[in-house]
Every structure is written in structure tokens, then in C-alpha cells.
Amino acid sequence: MTNTKFDVLGIGNAIVDIIGRCDDAFLARHGAPKGHMRLVDAETVSRLYKDMGPGVEVSGGSAANTMVGIASFGGRAAFIGKVAEDEFGRIFAHDIRAAGVHFETPLSTSGVPTARCLILVTPDGERTMNTYLGVSPDLNRGEINPELIQSAGIIFLEGYLFDRPEAKDAFRQAAGTAAAAGRKVALSLSDGFCVDRHREEFLDLVKNSVDILIANENEITSLYQVATFEEAMQQAQADTELAVLTRSAQGSVICEKGKEPIVIPAMAADVVDVTGAGDLYAAGFLYGFARGLDLATAGRLGSIAAAEVISHFGARPQKNLAELARTQGLI
Amino acid sequence: MTNTKFDVLGIGNAIVDIIGRCDDAFLARHGAPKGHMRLVDAETVSRLYKDMGPGVEVSGGSAANTMVGIASFGGRAAFIGKVAEDEFGRIFAHDIRAAGVHFETPLSTSGVPTARCLILVTPDGERTMNTYLGVSPDLNRGEINPELIQSAGIIFLEGYLFDRPEAKDAFRQAAGTAAAAGRKVALSLSDGFCVDRHREEFLDLVKNSVDILIANENEITSLYQVATFEEAMQQAQADTELAVLTRSAQGSVICEKGKEPIVIPAMAADVVDVTGAGDLYAAGFLYGFARGLDLATAGRLGSIAAAEVISHFGARPQKNLAELARTQGLI
Numbered sequence: 001m002t003n004t005k006f007d008v009l010g011i012g013n014a015i016v017d018i019i020g021r022c023d024d025a026f027l028a029r030h031g032a033p034k035g036h037m038r039l040v041d042a043e044t045v046s047r048l049y050k051d052m053g054p055g056v057e058v059s060g061g062s063a064a065n066t067m068v069g070i071a072s073f074g075g076r077a078a079f080i081g082k083v084a085e086d087e088f089g090r091i092f093a094h095d096i097r098a099a100g101v102h103f104e105t106p107l108s109t110s111g112v113p114t115a116r117c118l119i120l121v122t123p124d125g126e127r128t129m130n131t132y133l134g135v136s137p138d139l140n141r142g143e144i145n146p147e148l149i150q151s152a153g154i155i156f157l158e159g160y161l162f163d164r165p166e167a168k169d170a171f172r173q174a175a176g177t178a179a180a181a182g183r184k185v186a187l188s189l190s191d192g193f194c195v196d197r198h199r200e201e202f203l204d205l206v207k208n209s210v211d212i213l214i215a216n217e218n219e220i221t222s223l224y225q226v227a228t229f230e231e232a233m234q235q236a237q238a239d240t241e242l243a244v245l246t247r248s249a250q251g252s253v254i255c256e257k258g259k260e261p262i263v264i265p266a267m268a269a270d271v272v273d274v275t276g277a278g279d280l281y282a283a284g285f286l287y288g289f290a291r292g293l294d295l296a297t298a299g300r301l302g303s304i305a306a307a308e309v310i311s312h313f314g315a316r317p318q319k320n321l322a323e324l325a326r327t328q329g330l331i
Numbered sequence: 332m333t334n335t336k337f338d339v340l341g342i343g344n345a346i347v348d349i350i351g352r353c354d355d356a357f358l359a360r361h362g363a364p365k366g367h368m369r370l371v372d373a374e375t376v377s378r379l380y381k382d383m384g385p386g387v388e389v390s391g392g393s394a395a396n397t398m399v400g401i402a403s404f405g406g407r408a409a410f411i412g413k414v415a416e417d418e419f420g421r422i423f424a425h426d427i428r429a430a431g432v433h434f435e436t437p438l439s440t441s442g443v444p445t446a447r448c449l450i451l452v453t454p455d456g457e458r459t460m461n462t463y464l465g466v467s468p469d470l471n472r473g474e475i476n477p478e479l480i481q482s483a484g485i486i487f488l489e490g491y492l493f494d495r496p497e498a499k500d501a502f503r504q505a506a507g508t509a510a511a512a513g514r515k516v517a518l519s520l521s522d523g524f525c526v527d528r529h530r531e532e533f534l535d536l537v538k539n540s541v542d543i544l545i546a547n548e549n550e551i552t553s554l555y556q557v558a559t560f561e562e563a564m565q566q567a568q569a570d571t572e573l574a575v576l577t578r579s580a581q582g583s584v585i586c587e588k589g590k591e592p593i594v595i596p597a598m599a600a601d602v603v604d605v606t607g608a609g610d611l612y613a614a615g616f617l618y619g620f621a622r623g624l625d626l627a628t629a630g631r632l633g634s635i636a637a638a639e640v641i642s643h644f645g646a647r648p649q650k651n652l653a654e655l656a657r658t659q660g661l662i
Contacts, residue, residue, distance in 0.1 A: 054427075055426060
């Protein structure tokens with residue numbers, strides 16, 4: 001897109017992940033819904049942390065991971081999200097800037113700590129997330145810089161933001177500013193349970209405000225409350241210009257309104273930890289789309305990025321994604 | 332050993348590692364001596380952190396890593412080291428306890444932060460360490476619990492502790508208490524530059540206080556200021572009851588006074604990050620020794636643990652070392 005300073009601007013919860021291993025019994029004992037994200041309070045996160053095994057701390061956050069992926073492809077990415085002026089906040093700010101993403105949201109000094117997510121990885125590589133949002137939802141309208149929004153070709157919003165009214169307000173404002181400036185609005189549905197919590201509002205957004213919808217099979221069937229992927233896909237295709245639907249090992253399907261869906265195979269990977277698979281698929285797709293590549297190539301870039309991130313602990317790429325894409329002859 | 336509550340008690344700097352990748356030019360630009368540990372002040376660590384790429388935070392500290400390795404073999408390990416009541420201190424305390432190591436040193440509320448080490452891993456897998464010690468050397472005599480020392484079969488001291496006078500004092504006290512209780516004293520020389528800084532004191536310790544000396548080729552040739560490994564080995568064998576000398580890919584040599592040295596091959600590994608190789612070799616050896624296994628078997632346990640830890644980022648084992656040892660038929 002022309003006249004843009006950034007290919008994509010992401011807005012989302014700014015989180016540091018604490019990743020550890022556990023077995024299924026541990027999840028059951030703590031009432032953590034396997035494969036999902038649940039919000040927990042400060043007390044619960046403390047109790048769970050005390051009981052869990054040794055952890056590794058890595059910057060995370062869904063839209064933030066996506067922006068880091070876009071930068072790794074060589075794209076121009078920016079991020080808006082709220083952390084505190086504390087150790088985790090400094091880690092988050094350092095890591096996202098060091099990855100080449102523009103990040104200027106001021107650190108909060110309110111005393112509420114930076115968000116953290118305890119990610120429990122079971123032996124099958126599935127991840128179960130327990131998020132204490134801390135200061136993250138305190139993102140307010142004033143921090144959604146309209147000039148920054150207008151300077152990006154696409155703004156990318158994570159559904160998780162809807163879990164707090166303050167952030168939801170900022171979210172809607174950003175979408176409005178982007179639309180008025182003729183920019184594309186992309187939305188990730190984030191999590192099936194998150195969709196359950198906000199179904200009506202998400203449906204309204206998808207029908208009226210969103211140009212690019214990104215969701216996995218669980219999320220899209222939850223949105224439309226249908227039994228099969230095919231039914232959900234048809235409804236998504238009717239409701240949006242572009243729906244990008246991921247299906248784990250079955251790859252992904254890109255549905256443009258009025259056209260034949262494009263099926264993209266998944267890339268083979270030794271699964272260590274699936275955390276970030278959706279975020280990094282979105283990174284590859286949005287990078288390709290923003291750079292004007294055809295939809296099938298954009299989808300394949302998504303598959304490359306997802307395969308890289310699930311082959312190791314943590315939701316941010318460890319290899320240079322542009323190099324991986326060049327090796328595959330895609331860019 | 333009989334009448335012990337712990338197989339090994341480690342005393343060392345309590346550190347959280349921040350691990351990132353860089354190239355050789357980055358090290359040169361920051362004057363960081365490749366493959367070594369250097370001490371840096373708060374200002375230098377901030378400057379270096381600002382300039383380095385995204386990091387991963389993992390609990391570390393040389394003797395602490397060794398204790399975690401011993402626990403992973405199924406051994407009974409305890410650790411004494413100083414962290415602050417801050418985010419990194421809570422991470423350190425959580426991780427070492429969650430790994431099954433007894434840790435009761437009170438968290439400091441002096442305002443001096445927990446130690447951190449910026450570990451820069453170059454493409455060849457070598458690691459270069461930049462340590463800001465923070466509150467770690469504030470370990471005082473009062474925190475070296477004599478009962479705890481007397482309750483361990485071996486006390487294991489890291490040479491790095493000598494870099495601060497306060498900690499050195501605690502170190503000597505612990506060695507004296509252990510010897511008086513008929514316990515074994517083991518010392519790791521930690522780093523060639525560290526040996527340079529404290530050569531006379533280390534020589535005195537090795538000759539008079541240490542039962543088990545653990546060192547790599549660089550450290551032992553530095554200690555004796557000789558050109559070849561063979562010369563250093565002969566002197567170490569004359570000075571101590573037991574010298575355990577590691578040589579990276581060339582494996583290790585175990586020298587018992589008056590006996591033929593035992594050569595142990597290294598185990599093959601895909602090297603990702605050599606951080607912790609020496610610490611984990613020490614874990615395997617000390618576990619085997621404490622449990623009364625023959626020296627060759629203890630050395631092979633060291634090789635297994637070192638191979639595991641260099642195959643991934645971070646200085647703590649990600650696999651269960653007892654299971655690995657059983658797979659090899661060693662325990």
C-alpha cells in the first residue's frame with residue numbers, strides 16, 4: 001500500500017509469558033481448560049505459579065507476537081499495548097523493539113503490574129494459558145495515536161482485547177480511525193472461549209468493520225455456533241471480504257468473497273509447543289498481503305512462520321523468517 | 332554417605348540469565364571477551380541490554396545450575412545464594428524450588444536488585460557472559476547455616492564467589508565447617524579469567540581445603556600457568572585427592588591421587604548453546620560420586636548431563652536426567 005510508514009500496526013495485550021511443562025493431571029487439578037486461554041486474578045496466578053515447575057520467561061502477547069513475526073519477514077510493524085514500569089514491562093519493551101517493531105506506548109506507573117501469562121505445555125505440545133492481565137487493559141483512547149493508525153496499511157486487532165471494557169473502547173476507536181483513513185482492519189478471534197464471551201459484538205464487527213478476519217476452526221465454529229468447519233466457512237465468506245481460517249495440521253483456507261476458497265497445506269514440523277502458531281500464521285499472511293503478494297503465497301508464508309514457532313518453546317520466532325521464506329522461493 | 336540429609340549443598344551466585352543471540356562483531360564492539368564471564372556494573376549491563384536483541388529469561392548461576400542437575404538425577408540437593416525480593420528474585424527462588432532443590436536463603440530487601448547475566452550466544456554456540464552481581468555477593472556469614480552444611484555429604488563452591496570479599500569470607504567459613512564435620516569440599520574454578528584474578532588463593536584452597544577440584548582445560552592451565560593440559564593435570568593430581576578436568580568435545584579426565592587417570596569420552600550433541608556445560612558435568616559427576624558409583628560411571632553421568640544442556644538454550648536441563656541415565660544403563 002502506498003503512503004504508509006508501517007505495513008501493519010498491531011494493538012493487543014502486552015504480556016510476558018512464563019512457560020513451563022506439566023501433565024494433564026496438573027491442568028485438571030487447577031481447573032485450567034486444556035488448549036484454551038483463561039483469565040485469572042492475581043491470587044490465582046500466584047497459586048498456580050507456586051505449584052508449577054521451573055519456567056522460562058519470554059515476551060508474548062498475541063498481536064505483539066504477530067508484529068514480531070512481520071518484522072522478522074522484513075516487514076514494517078508497529079505495536080500499541082500497555083505495560084508497567086517494572087521488570088516485566090522493561091523486558092517486554094526491550095524485546096519488541098529489539099525485534100525491530102516500533103513501540104512507543106508509555107510505560108504505566110500506576111503500580112498495577114505488567115501482564116503475565118502462565119503457559120503450561122503438556123507432553124503432546126498443546127499449550128494451556130492462564131493470563132493475569134495486570135495493567136494491560138488500562139490502554140486508553142489517548143494512547144491510540146490516530147497518526148500512527150493512519151500511517152499503517154493494515155491495523156490488526158486481537159479479540160482478547162474485548163475482555164476488558166476500557167480496551168474494547170480503544171479497539172473500536174482504532175478501527176474507526178483506520179476505516180476513515182481508508183486502511184484495512186484485520187481481526188483475530190484469539191480463542192474459542194473468548195468468542196463465547198463476546199459473540200454478538202464479534203459478529204457485528206465481522207459484518208460491519210472488519211476487512212480481514214483471522215480465526216481457527218474452533219473459533220469460527222464457535223462464532224457461528226455451527227457443527228462443521230464447512231458451514232462456518234460459508235458464513236464467514238458471506239460476512240467478510242476476506243476470511244483466513246486455520247486448521248492446525250490440516251493447513252488453512254483463504255476465503256475471498258465470491259471466489260473459490262484457496263486451500264493451503266500446513267508445513268511439517270516437530271511440534272514442541274504450539275504456543276504462537278496462530279499469531280505467526282497471521283504474521284506471514286499479513287506480511288504477504290501488505291506487500292501485495294497473491295493470497296496463496298501469503299498463506300504459505302503463514303504456514304512457514306507457524307511451523308517455525310511450534311518447533312520450539314515460546315511464541316516468537318527464533319529463526320529469521322525472511323530467510324526461511326527465501327529458501328522456499330516465496331519472496 | 333551416611334547420616335546426610337542432602338547429597339550435595341551448593342553455594343554460589345544466584346543469577347537470572349537473559350540469553351540472546353549476537354555475532355562476533357557485537358562482542359567486539361562491546362569489548363566482551365568471547366567465551367568468558369566478565370563482571371559489569373549496572374550502567375554497562377543497561378547499555379548492553381539496550382543494544383542486544385530479544386532475550387529469553389531463565390534462572391541460572393553456576394552452582395545453582397549444578398544443584399538443579401543433581402535434583403534432576405534424583406539426588407538430594409540444597410542451595411545457598413542471595414537474591415532480592417524483586418521479580419527476578421522471585422523467579423530464581425521459584426525455579427530452584429520447583430526443580431526440587433532445597434532453598435531457604437532469605438530474599439534481601441536492601442533495594443539492591445537480583446543479579447542478572449546477559450549471555451550472548453554466537454552462531455558457533457559459544458556463550459559470552461556479562462554479569463551484574465547486584466545483591467548476590469551480599470551473602471553473609473550468618474546465612475551460611477552450619478547445620479545445613481553439616482547435613483550434606485559434599486559442599487560445592489563456585490570460584491565465582493571469590494569475586495567479592497564478603498562472599499569469599501562466607502565461602503571460607505563454609506569450607507571450614509564442612510571439613511570439621513568430615514564432609515567433602517568440592518570447588519569449581521568457574522572461569523579462566525576468574526582464576527587469573529584469584530590464582531594464589533585458589534592454589535592455597537586446592538592444596539589445603541579442597542577434596543574434589545572441578546575445572547576445564549582453560550581454567551586448570553591458567554591455575555598452574557602452564558602451556559599444556561598434561562602439565563596442568565600432573566600438578567592437579569599431585570595437589571588434590573580428586574581432580575575432575577573437562578575438555579569440551581575431548582571429554583574429561585578424572586585424576587585420583589596416585590592412580591592412573593580415567594579418560595571419559597564426551598557424548599555427541601548438536602550444540603545450540605554451551606552455557607551450563609561445565610555446571611551440568613559437575614552435576615552428573617557429583618551425583619554419581621555422592622551415591623558411591625565408581626568414578627568412571629560418575630564421569631559418564633557428567634557427560635550425559637553436559638550433552639543435554641548444550642543441545643538447547645539455557646543452562647538448566649529440560650529433560651529428566653535420571654531417565655537419560657537409565658536409558659544408558661548407568662543407574
